[in-house]
Amino acid sequence: MSQRNHDTALRHRLGRTLRTPIGVTALTACLVVALVAVFGPTLLGAQAARVDTAAINEGSSAAHLLGTDQLGRDIAARVVVATRLTLRLTLLATAIGVGGGLLLGVAPAVLGRRAGRLITAVVGVLVAFPGLLFLLFLATIFGVGSTGAVFAVGLAMVPPMARLVQNLTASVAGADYVSAARILGVGRFRLVVRHLLPNIAEPSVLFAAQAAGGILVAFSGLSFLGLGVQPPDYDWGRLLNEQLNRVYVNPVAALAPGAAVVLTGLMFGLVGEVLAQAGGRRAPQARGTSAPRRPEKFVRDTTAGADGGPVVRAHDLRVTFPGGRQAVRGISLDIGAGEAVGLVGESGSGKSLTALALADLVPHPGQVSARTLRFDGHDLRADPRLGTALAMVFQDPMASLNPALRVGRQLAEVAEVHLGHTRAQAAARAVDRLGAVRIPSPERRARQRPHEYSGGMRQRAVIAMGLMGNPKLIIADEPTTALDVAVQKQVLDLLAEVREDSGAALLLISHDLAVVAQVCERVLVMYGGLIVESLPVTELLRGAAHPYTRALIGAVPTMTTAPGTELVTIPGRPPEPGEDSGGCSFAPRCERARERCHTAAPALAGFGAGREVACWYPVGGAAGGDPVGTAPRTTEATS
Incomplete structure (x- = not known):
């Protein structure tokens, strides 16, 4: 999928959202505020600055809609002119808060364990501190004035934004597609940009937009207290301070700046709602279909491991969790080139952990140890990176595919990172692999997101992802779970066909003996963390x-x-x-x-x-x- 197609789809969703009542209201409010901020100082700047000693503290009239202040200046003109400075300072503080929150929020997911825990603890302490006191403390540190207030309000927003992002990334970072990206060698920056941020964009954008409204109120509050904007500049908060003593004499003049703050804050909330809906994952249905491409046969590679032995060799493999609990208790297995091996047993017998240990995907705090652990002649104990020589087909394909990215884009990333393909070459290969696993209309399907696929098609797409390279081992962990019998047979037939065409070995994990008997040549039975x-x-x-x-x-x-x-x-x-x-x-x-x-x-x-x-x-x-x-x-x- 090209960037142009992605932008077109985003514009389509945004246009559809703007046609809703919320979208129309938000768009109208934004246009009004933007016009006032852009043209207000130019049209009414002179009137707002004109001192008229003959019209001091007048009430509402035809000449002065909201009356005048203690120097005879028109209050309505000053409220309009103050819009530009108020919005500029609010957006600057929001940018500081969002940027700092994103950096601290994603840091625990990409940094080391100790650094991540330290950052999480610091954010937790700051969130626990009362927000208003923290804001006033920062305002005191940075001093009186617009610049100090911007930094104070912006940094006060960082802890809650960081806590939200940390919670969101923690749920995404444990997904199978993130683990697959890690083992494929995707860099930290690309991991954050392509896999973490897109999946937390909706709640983050909504929170940031609503927080912008809170920042507007906080900034106006600092100016009201005399800690923000200083004369001769003025914003809505300072205007409210100037007119507060006249609230009983001329209430309109006192309430106008406050009403501007409230209405603009509501506008930020509406904008956040519109952006969240527009960034949703319900992509418009692509029109038109294309003829399915004829699958290309894989180049058969029947060679054994690089050292001339089995593709996989594990001796005394153990997976240990804190407290000395061993879920895999010293098993040994060899898988030859092109061999299909089934691993069966009840739930909890250690089947999936064995496969995850071979792929270096055992979740923390599990520890993997072995006397021998080699893949394709490569010592996994010294360097666990496997590249595209190993393909994983997880139990839940919906968790294996990034819901925020189109399927073709996810497949293409493998070719870009490991095969050195250009974006166009990688996209073409992704379409070819989708056709190879018998997904109809692969060009159209490559532009769709995972939720638009059926369960069987998602499983085929995961298999296609593993075939973007030249795998020597395919690990299929319960690949037919939750599929009906007909789709199960299609997936199993596809695995057998892929193994025949590619020459890759297959480790099929299942609790269904009938499934194993249909595909495999040898069976390993596990019980209690041991092969029995x-x-x-x-x-x-x-x-x-x-x-x-x-x-x-x-x-x-x-x-x-x-x-x-x-x-x-x-x-x-x-x-x-x-x-x-x-x-x-x-x-x-x-x-x-x-x-x-x-x-x-x-x-x-x-x-x-x-x-x-x-x-x-x-x-x-x-x-x-x-x-x-x-x-x-x-x-x-x-x-």
């Missing part, structure tokens, strides 16, 4: 040896399951992260468990060709015997 069985998918249904794997299979009905058949249920609950009984973690729920299972943990060991199982008494093993090559693991080894 590894076997070919062809032996999954009838040859599983671990009781837990058998229970998972028995809990899933098939087309051949007779009506009324009671499905297998697993009693009890999965272990909590860090919970270690000293024996087999599945023993409390296993009907085959014996005394040994509660005292010693079995290691993952060979159980036939291409198979491994961690069980003292596997299904199909010798009665009372151990799996081939097993050795008991101590509690320390599994903790």
Whole structure:
């Protein structure tokens, strides 16, 4: 999507908003105030400055609509002339407040943890301090006068603006698309400009516009107290001070500056509402469709990792959280080039954390450790950057796509950052990738935002994003969740087709054994943060040896399951992260468990060709015997 298309869409939404009653009112008010500020001093400046000793302190008349002041100057003309200075100082103070608030607000999201906490604490202390006292303190520090008042009022706005931006960016910074941008190596400035600020623009603009009204009142208050604008200059606050002692004699003259402050403050609020609506994410429907482009076949790369070994090699991989709680407790796995591996297990078994650990996306405060952790011959412990060699397909595609950006723009960013493409080249490649994942009318769809896509199309778009480069591994974390059966099959077929065309390896995470059996060649079964069985998918249904794997299979009905058949249920609950009984973690729920299972943990060991199982008494093993090559693991080894 080009910048011209983006600007055209923004103008369309702004024009549509201005045709609403709020938009018409705001536009009319802005035009009136702008005309008064621009032409008022030119037309009425001389009249406002003319001293007439014969007309001192007169009331309203045809010659003087609001009367005159103690020097015989026309009060109405002075109110009009004061508009320019009042607005200029208000906008300057607003710019200081908004700019400072944005800087302090986004800083914790892009700086280090310690610096971010320090800034957050400072902002919290300033917000807790009474706003009026803080304003008066700053006014005392900067001194009397227009310049000091601008800085005092502007800096007084910084803490509340920063707190709002911090709260907004905290919710956005944890989104999957921000994590993906980080791992893709997007710089801090680009991360803020492209991913954080657009998603907090609406509430921030509304707050800034409404705060401008508050700044107008605060600035007028300082001038009223004699701390702001000084003679011979004057603004609405100073005019109100001059006429306050005549409020009972000539109330119109005293209330006119105050009415100007109130009405202009309402105008700022209306402007904020209009801008917030115009910046909304409901883009107008693009007209016209284009013929779908014929998908381009990917260049097949069947080479193994750069070191000649598996694409992924992890040994003794652990994910630890504070308190010594290990959600992944020392697993080992290899994924060969072009291989499709399924990772299955109940919720909480550690599947997703394993994938996030491979991609260096484990959320804080989790810590990843491993004896060996290599991807494509690259040591991830020394440098976790993966570039475009790894593609992630997250469980919720709506959280994976930036709702404020058009889909094509998000895909194009990958090519710009990592492939060195120009904006036009990246946009063309984005359209090509959307066509490659069978999204119809890719040129039109590239100009749309994620909310205009169906669930299945969003999932395809995420896959297309991973294919902007040349991935050697695709990690799909529950890619068919919340999709209907027909769309599930389309997504799974697409993953299989992409793997066939690109030669990329696939790590498919799912709790649905039927999904894994359809796509994968090998299955890893996880329980309690450990891999308890590894076997070919062809032996999954009838040859599983671990009781837990058998229970998972028995809990899933098939087309051949007779009506009324009671499905297998697993009693009890999965272990909590860090919970270690000293024996087999599945023993409390296993009907085959014996005394040994509660005292010693079995290691993952060979159980036939291409198979491994961690069980003292596997299904199909010798009665009372151990799996081939097993050795008991101590509690320390599994903790």
